Amino acid sequence: MPKKTVIFLLVVLFCFAGLTACTGPSDLTKGKTAEQIAEEAFDRWYGLDNYDMNMNMFMKMNIGGGDLEMTMTSEATLFQDPLKMKMTAKVSMPMLVNESMTIEQYALTENEQFVIYQKVEDLWQKIVADDSTTKAILQTDPKDNLKLFMDSLEKAEILAEEKIEQLDTVKLELVASGKIFDQIMEQTAGNPLGVNGDLFDPAIFTQIGDLKYILWIDKATLNVVKGQMDLSENMRNLGAALTADPNMPAEMKEMFAGMEMVADYTITNHNKAQDFTLPEEAKNAEEIIID
Template sequence: MFKKSKLLYLLLIVSFLVTACGTKDLTKGKSAQDIIGAAYEKMAEIDNYDMNLEMLMKMQVPDQGPIDMTMTGKATIFQKPMLMKMVMETKNPETGEPLSIEQYMESTEGGMTIYQSVEGQWFKMSINDPALAEMMNMDPAKNMSLFLDNLKEAKILGEEKVGEKETVKIEMIASSEIYDEIMKQMPGMNFGQANMPFGPEILGKMGDMKYIIWIDKATLDMVKTSMDLTENIQNMGKAIVEQGQFPKEMGEIFSGMEMSASYEIYNVNKAEQVVIPDEAKNAQEMPLP
């Protein structure tokens, strides 16, 4: 019995060593930009995945006090064609009571349809805009090419364990010109309007965009991302007020605003199939504003 136990332990140790030695570091010897490009190319090949999300937004409104619009939740995403389910938890800003939001999005031949339930009430919106559909279905690698085209700096911050995964942590900094490029891709945006609140002059004052990404060293899978837009939003508010688009009171709101977002990817190509419920499909159509 003792010999059998020793043999079992030996086999376990050997198995562990083989596994450890067989794990390759695919980031070794690569620059931060090379790692990012490889990760997003791989992301483009993924069919589906789950995400944990957190979106933080806080502001101080005169005569109302602080408003916290922080949201946490989960999402399941199928990329081609685009089909998404998202369930978010937040608080009603007026009552402080818990609020659950369930949302589905699916691409259609002419655009996309959004289904949303708030406090048990379903409604849907149909967007018949091929340009918007193309933007929603854009390859993650193409999205990243926009970021890389405006990239000022990419640096490896170090290594970090996220869950059970060994990752490399990279910070990317894109110039403020990226906001202009993003807005140009938005359907219906007319940058020829002189009084447009979010014109190139305003967007150029938002400051550089910083983005942190965690990439699995063994697989080059994206594991986690984080973006803090607090400084950018505050800069934008200041610029809009200075231009005379908004009253000075709005400047006070923007100056104390906080905004950030992060998400963690898991269950790559193992996500449960998304099924849009009948009550969502049969919901009343809400006209676009």
């Protein structure tokens, strides 16, 4: 399989997350079901003006008889209205000659277009997403996303109560039906990620299976403070769907057969994130249009 195709798939998959009483901290989870806690926590998350997020991701697959591992650690600051994001990420792939690279990104909404200014190894690029899928996503009301997720929720369970840093949290397990992708496909004209249809049919995402999440919710505020996702089984399901396509290379099945993909993130500084501006050197970046 061409290296370019493999890297593209990796990128797609990676793209595939205090109220205080007078007598002491309040417990806003008391008397509520796991489903109620999750819905209120997501509603609060979508309603935040800004926050910081740290994320770790790991992926492992077999390519050409050897294991390809990819890890990414990132720090991001997000503002939601208007949408803008700053992220610094380090991507490591020990199998390659250049084992790691650092990526700096600024994502902004400019003239109703989603624009990413990206710096990779001292080179700035300006990526303008002018495709219908991105426009549809930008115009989507976060409340609609919440309803879509809650309507697809098959399981919600309180697992435990845990202390994270200084916060008392409740730990939830959520399982959303893989049928959620059927509705996403309808909303995005059959292409949820803007994937090039010449590479593979985006409809395969409907075969990815149920999605499992672990969330830690601050009992005093209902803020989401931590999340984990193990997408290994989903990626294997995706691989099985890909290999069913007679046009896909034979080694595709081997690549996905034992795939591992896990991610975890923490959210801090809810509505207290530090604002940022686009660096001057990024403003003259070479422009690339995705349509």
